[in-house]
Amino acid sequence: MTATTFAEAQAWIVSVGRWLDGKGWAPATSGNYSARLDDGSFAVTVSGRHKGRLTPDDVMRVDAAGASLDGKKPSAETALHLALYTLFPECGAVLHSHSAANVGLSRAAYAGSYSFAGHEMLKALPGNPTHDASVAIPIVDNSQDMAVIEAAIAPRLLAPGAAPAYLIRGHGLYGWGKDMAEAERVIEAVEWMIAAELAERSFRG
Template sequence: MTMSYEQAVAALIEAGRRLDARGWAPATSGNYSARLDDGSVALTVSGRHKGRLTGDGIMRVDLDGRPLTAGKPSAETDLHLALYRLFPEAGAVLHGHSPQAVGLSRATEADGITLAGHEMLKAYPGHTTHAAEVRLPIVDNSQDMAVIEAAIRPALLVPGAIPAYLIRSHGLYAWGKDVDEAERVLEATEWMIAAELAEASFRRAWTR
């Protein structure tokens, strides 16, 4: 689902405020984007606090990352554009930095975690029951976005893959048909990560 630039600016500003209120956008971290009806992408400008975004904190780029308006694109623009190229149905991408997601990614050396039995699984498009399990991929961080993209691409193309992945020591990427769906995927995934960490903590406490 696409939208006008004006609609995207309003939606991304509101998303930034909501994500910041949850503690998922500390300092100037995170970046958000939306696919526009002319084929370009609205994207947050580098170095702006996402909880205090204004119209000049969002710019337009084409699908090759070339700026179409004034501003410096986020350093992670290529990761957003890779998702839009890979998934034509994707209309928005949100990237958050919650301490729970980052902490979980640092606590394991695995290339992903399994989320199973959570009622919140039904927040993912196409999922209608808690009686399921999905894989949340984890990819190592890099300052080279091409390295991250190449490493995560195979996991994103696995049948049944969810529209989310973690960058180790960095944060969570989530996407959807529009900003609302991308935020729902991000929030559900963050909730399940927090629930998994809480369960692990309780199990350790009860087995002492």
């Protein structure tokens, strides 16, 4: 886990917002990003801000209970970020993307997870040294109540060998890592594998 100063987190979050928006993974004002700070608080995106046009003023601080420390309104999904920091003390950053591909996959007729097997990109996931593996990404039903999502997904994320990522059905992808660079790598790897699976299905007909 890498904790950081608020100024460093602001710069990282502004940068990652532009990157995700450039990929088409943050349409409208969707998505939210966070980082663990070295004083025990958390930097999170302010609610309702376009992620491709973030400035440092669009990043705020909350305490471990999700209460604003600077009078700004945090993203509605801040509770899901904080749940991950609680579950994984080594976690230093959390990202949430909304690509059409990940939403489409989560809405398709799959049960509680989708498995990726044989992809070279599996090696981008922490703790997975080979393509010769199968990794299941959990899919949890959406809810306007963050506590419902948290209760449904937490036991599955703690299972042995679980990947640092999950999908909310019809909503988007969460990925995290020890720092922002690792969280970016997780999100990009899972998004790439989803796109590759769709391409394979298209070629197979």
